[in-house]
Amino acid sequence: MKRRDFLRQIGLGSMVAALQPGRLYAVTPAPSGEPPLERLIVVFLRGGVDGLNVVIPCEEDEYFDRRPNLAIPAPGQTDGALKLDEQFALNPALEALMPFWRDKTLAFVHATGLADGVRSHFSAQATLESGLGGTATAVDGWMNRLLGQLPGATYPTRAVSFGASTLPLILTGSSAAASQPLGTAAEQMHPTDTPDIARVFDRLYAGQDDLSNAYQAGKMARQRLMADLRQDMAAADANAPHPGNHFAAETDRVAHLIRGTSRIQLAFMALGGWDTHIAQGAGEGQLAHKLRPLGAGLARLIQNLGPDYAHTTLVVLSEFGRTVAENGNGGTDHGHGGVMWLMGGQLKGGRVYGKWPGLEPDALFERRDLAVTTDYREVLWQVLQHRFRLQPEALSRILPGFTPAPEALPRLFG
Amino acid sequence: MMGQRIAGLSILLWITAASFNINAGEEQSRQITHTLNRLSFGPLPGQIAHLQAQGIAAYIEEQLHPERITEDPDLIRRLDGLTTLRLPPQTLYEQSLFNHAADSSPRQAMRGFNRALAEAQEARLIRAVASKRQLLEVMVDFWFNHFNVFANKGGRVKLVVGDYEERVIRPHALGRFETLLKATARHPAMLVYLDNWLNTAPRTGKGKGRYRGLNENYARELLELHTLGVEGGYTQQDVTELARILTGWGLCEGPLRKNAPASGFCFDPKRHDSGDKILLGRRVQGGGPEEVEATLTALARHPATARHISYKLAQAFVADEPPASLVTALSRVFVDSDGDIRTVLQALFASEAFRDETAYQAKFKSPYRYLVSVARTTGAAVAAPRPLLNTLRLMNMPLYQCLTPDGYKNTRAAWLSPDSLLQRIDFATRVGRDAFRTALPNRIPATTLETSQQAVLSPRTRSALSGLEPAHKTAVLLASPEFLHY
Structure with missing residues (x-):
């Protein structure tokens, strides 16, 4: 596919349908003895999470000066941040992730994002999901294009979006991908599961149109996921207590669905509510109340992945960071540079990557926001290159128009 | 001999003419179906025949003037029972505060908020299904999403979302864009949803409590979504300047609560930044609320706004990717008519692009349009809104609860997915099994439904229908490609 074929400017047209004809293949379980499946889980924090209060630049006076009510106290102080290294500390609401920092399977890339992006949620999210730069958007998402570059025949449950019942842009494109609702909707029996109804609709939707x-992809994915769920419920550990929050319960389910013999290779989840214009809070408050279950959920997810964690990479990202200074309502407004979180068995973790631009007024983007010194695609490129062993040609199809800058980032994976 | 030949010829002519008439009749009923699909939430049983008598042009003209259409008395009676819809924002707010203080139970107050929201949802749903002013209902849905507010932002938005639709969106849905824009800007639902009630000039000495500085949330969406569009040529500096213009534009809180108008809108000069501003290269002299009025006028008349709104209308009524020539033509009508929505729609419905056969069935229904069209096509009444509202939630489109300010989309890419298709099949199957008989009573029988759809059914759907029992017939008809599109 040529670049111009799928690039488009936002607003000039809508996206093509999620599915193109003729992309269905039989689901084949992995024969034993095959190398373990390499997996990628992307968690998108929609709304623009405040990266400066996730990984805190605790040595910067500017940070404390410009956030009189929102700054997290330095490590060692009451309710202080958790020390990561000499320069940075972690929001204490993410304490559940510290064991992974210590065993070096958690890393952050700071001052990253869309180098010349805009402060619009919709525009920035669409660009990130497209895997492009600036304000460009594509009709398909980079995870869908990755699906097209993976070796072997693809199948409807190879890539799954969890949560919403419609596919997000990141998984939209010419390869079939499934969406799996979470919560109570996940286990319901559907009329289409009964043979007489299925027969009727199998006949109606037997064509090659979108x-x-x-229909065919949805039915196959639903059968497959239902079978996995049933199998999972029979397993002893499915009755393990949840840590009492919704997200952690959902990540349990995700982990159960994607580990072991499951053929799900790419997973996507989006979480909303990070647009903290008002009452963001410091130790407690809106942001802490979102971060705490997220940290606990990710920790549970990894715990449940068990040995499969060795071949799994997690990327947590958001469309932009927020203003360095707090606003008049105890919140922060749309900003620029943010932080990406990486977790994975093969990661060279225990480090905060990225060139730190500082928070001095002159160092800021448009004199108000953290600058972007590392394009977010540098990070994705390395994940795709080192974990999925893709060649530059394939990488350029997934992240078109992007060339990694030498020295932008050291090698992230062992 | 001669007589026989003439008779034979005339029979031949008669047959030709008859088959020509059948084709013409089918073509006409497809045109009527298309018109009803776009100007309404789908044909009612028998409505296609009715339009054959009335004529398409007369129907369009009638729908463009909803004030001339006599509303269904049953619908009016039901709407009259929804009492919170008659109360203005400030009254609703004071009452909820009063109730809240009197028995000091936050749960009680929350019940009041939820009741207001539930009545708004019921009003919207029963009107969408039963109102004779269908184009108005289609445009109410369009403008609500364009000027979206999220009811769950807080109790205060839940309380007034019904009023927002009733007194802001509905009266201006076919009126002038500028009037509509200005009405949204003053409504407490918008002021709370996009935080402008907190937007305060920095360093005014009033930096107390929650009013401690600029909040540019509304300013940004006003430019990006409500008027110019994301490519409308504004900068971050323009967003900040507009936020400054909008300081003090908010609710009647603190000392302003005494003598607050029923609208719940107040301008607080003490929190307003009275300095001069530069917006889109033009100087705005510091003053008071007239700065906002003048700015909204300028934004409503900006050519980028004309283009943005025209694109969205063309997308909603013609195709997900509307022809550029249509957008250009509509933009011109928008500018020439000073943003008169009725005039723009008139031009749209008269356009080649709208009437062209390629536009037939080109759109994929959103869950909202799907559910409303199920009720209309099956001739059912909405006796209980709750099961339908729950279904909308399940289909990712809870009513008045789109979190993001861009509102719900109406494109195929936004709503067609394997899972969403299976959900519609599930729903259609349940309707066929009469699982919604209390919520949607008086449904027409499957065979009548089949006859009414006959003109638009594809050979594949017809073949899938043959020999089915009635329950399955209904399921197939309501989940067929022909019914999922409009």
Whole structure:
């Protein structure tokens, strides 16, 4: 596919359908003895999470000066941040992630994001999901294009979006991908699961048009996921208590669905509510109340992945960071540079990567926001290159128009 | 001999003419179906025949003037029972505060908020299904999403979301864009949802409590979503300047609560930044609320706004990717008519692009349009809104609860996915099994439904229908490609 074929400017047209004809293949379980499946889980924090209060530049006076009510106290103080290294500390609401920092499977890339992006949620999210730069957007998402570059025949449950019942842009494109609701909707019996109804609709949707493809892919994915869920419920550990929060319960389910013999290779989850214009809070408050379950959920997810963690990479990202200074309402406004979180068995973790631009007024983007010194695609490029062993040609199809800058980032994976 | 030949010829002519008439009749009923699909939430049983008599042009003209259409008395009676819809924002707010203080139970107050929201949802749903002013209902949905507010932002938005639709969106849905824009800007639902009630000039000495500085949330969305569009040529500096213009534009809190108008809108000069501003290269002299009024006027008349709104209308009524020539033509009408929505729609419905066969069935229904069209096509009444509202939630489109200010989309890419298709099949199957008989009573029988759809059914759907029992017939008809599109 040529770049101009799928690039488009936002607003000039809508996206093509999620599914193209003729992309259905039989689901084949992995024969034993095959190398373990390499997996990628992307968690998108929609709304622009305040990266400066996730990984805190605790040595910067500017940080404390410009956030009189929102700054997290330095490590060692009451309710202080958790020390990561000489320069940075972690929001204490993410304490559940510290064991992974210590065993060096957690890393952060700071001052990263869309180098010449805009402060619009919709525009920035669409660009990040497209895997492009500036304000460009594509009709397909980079995870879907990754699906097209993976070796072997693809199948409807190879890539799954958890949570929403419609596919997000990041997984939209010419390869079939499934969406799996979470919560109570996940286990319901559906009329289409009964043979007489299935027969009727199998006949109606037997064609090669986009609706037929959606029907066939949806049915196959639902059967497959239901089978996995049933198998999982029978397993002893499925009855383990949840840590009492919704997200952690959902990540349990995700972990159960993607580990072991499951053929899910790419997973995507989006979480909302990070747009903290008002009452963001410091030790407690909106942000802490979102971060705490996220940290606990990710920790549970990894715990549940068990040995599969060795071949799994987690990327947590958001469309932009927030203003360095707090606003008049105890919140922060849309900003620029943010922080990406990485977790994975093969990661060279225990480090905060990225060139730190500082918070001096002159160092800021438009004199108000953390600058972007590392394009977010540098990080994705390395994940794709080192974990999925893709060649530069394939990488350029997934992240078109992007060339990694030498020395931008040291090697992230062992 | 001669007579026989003439008779034979005339029979031949008669047959030709008859088949021509059948084709013309089918073509006409497809045109009528298309018109009803776009100007309404789908044909009612028998409505296609009705339009054959009335004529398409007359129907369009009638729908463009909803004030001339006599509303269904049953619908009016039901709406009259929804009492919170008659109360203005400040009254609703004071009452909820009063109730809250009197028995000091936050749960009681929350019940009041939820009741107001539930009544707004019921009003919207029963009107969408039963109102004779269908184009108005289609445009209410369009403008609500364009000027979206999220009811769950807090109790205060839940309380007034019904009023927002009733007194801001509905009266201006076919009126002038500028009037509509200005009405949204003053409503407490918008002021709370996009935080402008907190937006305060920095360093005014009033930096107390929650009013401690600029909040540019509303300013940004006003430019990006409500008027110019994301490519409308504004900068971050413009956003900040607009936020300064909008300081003090908010609610009647503190000392302003005494003598607060029923609208719940107040301008607080003490929190306003009275300095001069530069917006989009033009100087705005520091003053008071007239700065906002003048700015909204300028934004409503900006050519980028004309283009942005025209694109969205063309996308909603013609195709997900509307022809550029149509957008250009509509932009011109928008500018020439000073943003008169009715005039722009008139031009849209008269356009080649709208009437062209390629536009037939080109759109994929959103969950909202899907559910409303199920009720209309099956001739059912909405006796209980709750099961339908729950279904909308399940389909990712809870009513008045789109979190993001861009509102719900109406494109195929936004709503067609394997899972969403299976959900519609599930729903259609349940309707066929009469699982919604209390919520949607008086449904027409499957065979009547089949006859009414006959003109638009594809050979594949017809073949899938043959020999089915009635329950399955209904399921297939309501989950067929022809019914999922409009």
